Amino acid sequence: xxxxxxAAAEKLQKILxxxxxxxxxxxxxxxxxxxxxxxxxxxxxxxxxxxxxxxEGGNIKLIVDSGSLMYLRGAEIDYIDSxxxxxxxxENPNAMQSCSCGSSFRTEAGERGTSCRH
Numbered sequence: 001x002x003x004x005x006x007a008a009a010e011k012l013q014k015i016l017x018x019x020x021x022x023x024x025x026x027x028x029x030x031x032x033x034x035x036x037x038x039x040x041x042x043x044x045x046x047x048x049x050x051x052x053x054x055x056e057g058g059n060i061k062l063i064v065d066s067g068s069l070m071y072l073r074g075a076e077i078d079y080i081d082s083x084x085x086x087x088x089x090x091e092n093p094n095a096m097q098s099c100s101c102g103s104s105f106r107t108e109a110g111e112r113g114t115s116c117r118h
Contacts, residue, residue, distance in 0.1 A: 002055050008079040009058025025061030030068040
């Protein structure tokens, strides 16, 4: 399961409304790349594909493909707003090493990931 904090859900809901995408969900995925081997990605999606898992988090529909799910199981999506700017952050219990930017990670097995379709 993947969870969304209240702050992230509110920010995502606001973005969806501003873009006129209130019927869309948030696709969260992992792909190979980044300085630690795997990197996170997010995009809005109208509907899930055949092998996707769908989670509900704070009135937000989260869509995750089966390849990414094994890397994201138990993760939490948060939104941080600070003086340096705001942004989404994924707190992932499967990440054993992360880069300083927080957008890429490596698993305990040193996995580099597989290509995901998006």
